[in-house]
Amino acid sequence: MHKVLIIDDSDINLTLIKALVLKLGECEPVLFEHPLKALEWCREQVPDLVIVDYMMPDMDGLRFIAAFRALHGRTEIPVLMITANDQKDVRYEALLGGANDFLTKPIDRVEFSARVRNMLALRTGQKFLADRAAFLAEKVDERTREIRERERELIVRISRAAEFRDPETGAHIQRMAHYSEIIARGLDLAPATCRLILQAAPMHDVGKIGIRDHILLKPGRLTPEEFAVMKRHAEFGYELLKDSGSEIMQAGAEIALTHHEKYDGSGYPRGLRGNAIPLFGRIVAVADVFDALTSERPYKKAWPLDEALRFLEQGRGRHFDPLCVEAFLAGWEEVLEVRHRFQDEAVATI
Numbered sequence: 001m002h003k004v005l006i007i008d009d010s011d012i013n014l015t016l017i018k019a020l021v022l023k024l025g026e027c028e029p030v031l032f033e034h035p036l037k038a039l040e041w042c043r044e045q046v047p048d049l050v051i052v053d054y055m056m057p058d059m060d061g062l063r064f065i066a067a068f069r070a071l072h073g074r075t076e077i078p079v080l081m082i083t084a085n086d087q088k089d090v091r092y093e094a095l096l097g098g099a100n101d102f103l104t105k106p107i108d109r110v111e112f113s114a115r116v117r118n119m120l121a122l123r124t125g126q127k128f129l130a131d132r133a134a135f136l137a138e139k140v141d142e143r144t145r146e147i148r149e150r151e152r153e154l155i156v157r158i159s160r161a162a163e164f165r166d167p168e169t170g171a172h173i174q175r176m177a178h179y180s181e182i183i184a185r186g187l188d189l190a191p192a193t194c195r196l197i198l199q200a201a202p203m204h205d206v207g208k209i210g211i212r213d214h215i216l217l218k219p220g221r222l223t224p225e226e227f228a229v230m231k232r233h234a235e236f237g238y239e240l241l242k243d244s245g246s247e248i249m250q251a252g253a254e255i256a257l258t259h260h261e262k263y264d265g266s267g268y269p270r271g272l273r274g275n276a277i278p279l280f281g282r283i284v285a286v287a288d289v290f291d292a293l294t295s296e297r298p299y300k301k302a303w304p305l306d307e308a309l310r311f312l313e314q315g316r317g318r319h320f321d322p323l324c325v326e327a328f329l330a331g332w333e334e335v336l337e338v339r340h341r342f343q344d345e346a347v348a349t350i
Contacts, residue, residue, distance in 0.1 A: 002028065013053065017029075042071060048120060062090070101118075171344045172291055172292070176291045179290060182287075182327070201252075258270075258278050261282075267319075
C-alpha cells in the first residue's frame with residue numbers, strides 16, 4: 001500500500017483528491033486541512049507521495065515543501081503541488097524548493113491519474129533501490145564479520161603455534177592480552193584501539209617459532225651466547241607479521257618487535273628509549289612481565305603478587321613507562337578478575 005499525504009484547506013478538494021487516489025488502488029490517503037498538523041505527522045511517518053495545495057492559511061505550499069524537505073530522510077519523496085494556471089512564478093519557485101511536479105486547478109482526472117501513477121512508480125523504484133542497498137550493506141557486513149572472525153582465528157592459531165614450542169601456557173597469552181587492554185583503557189585510548197591491542201598482544205612472542213629447542217626449552221639460565229640467540233625472537237616475530245594487510249597483524253608485528261624494549265634504552269632489539277618505543281610495546285612490556293613473574297613455570301616458582309607489584313614500581317622510568325605502570329595499578333581489581341578467569345593448568349616438569 002502506498003501512503004499518500006493530501007494537504008488542502010478545502011474540504012471539497014480533500015474529498016475529490018481522496019476519491020481520485022482511492023480509484024488508483026493500493027493507496028491509503030492521509031488527509032490534513034492544516035499544513036502545520038501535516039508537518040507534525042510527517043515527523044513520525046514517511047509518506048510515499050505528498051499532494052499539497054499552494055494557497056493555504058498559516059503555511060503555504062512552498063513553505064510546507066521547504067519544511068518537509070528539511071526533515072531527515074524526506075529529500076527523495078515525490079511532491080506534487082496544486083496551483084492555478086496563472087501561477088508560473090510559483091511553479092518556478094516550487095521547483096527550486098523541492099516540488100517534483102504540478103497539477104492545475106480545476107483538476108483533470110486523467111492527468112491526475114497519470115501524474116500520480118508516475119510519481120508512485122518513482123517512489124516504488126526508490127524503495128526498491130533503498131531495500132537493495134540495505135540488503136547489500138547487510139551482506140557486506142556479514143562477510144566482513146566472517147573475514148574478521150577468520151582473521152581472529154588465524155591469529156589465535158599463530159599464537160598457539162608459538163605456545164606449543166614454549167613452556168608458557170595459553171592462559172598466559174590470554175591474561176597478558178587482557179592486562180594490556182586494561183592498561184590501554186587506563187590510558188584513555190579509544191575503544192577500537194583497546195580492542196586492537198587485546199587482539200594483537202597474543203602474538204608478542206610468535207617469533208619464538210624461529211628459536212631452536214635446545215635454547216627455547218632450556219630449563220636453566222641461558223649463557224650470554226644463548227641469550228643473544230633468544231633475543232632474536234623479537235625480530236623474527238616482526239619479520240613474520242610486518243607485511244600483512246591486516247591491522248591486527250601489523251599491530252602484532254610492532255608488539256613483537258618492541259615489547260622487550262626498556263624505557264631507559266637498555267632493552268632489545270633496538271635499544272629504543274622513552275616515547276621512541278611505540279605505545280603498544282610499552283603497554284605489553286608491563287603486562288607480559290607482570291604475568292611472567294606471577295606465573296609458575298617448570299624452571300621457576302611464581303612470585304607473590306606484592307613482590308611482582310614492587311618490581312613494577314621499582315621499574316618505573318627504567319624498565320617501564322611510568323604511565324603504563326600507573327594505568328595497570330589503577331585497574332588492579334580488573335587484573336585480579338582476569339587472573340581468576342584465566343588460570344593455568346598444572347605445569348608439567350621437564
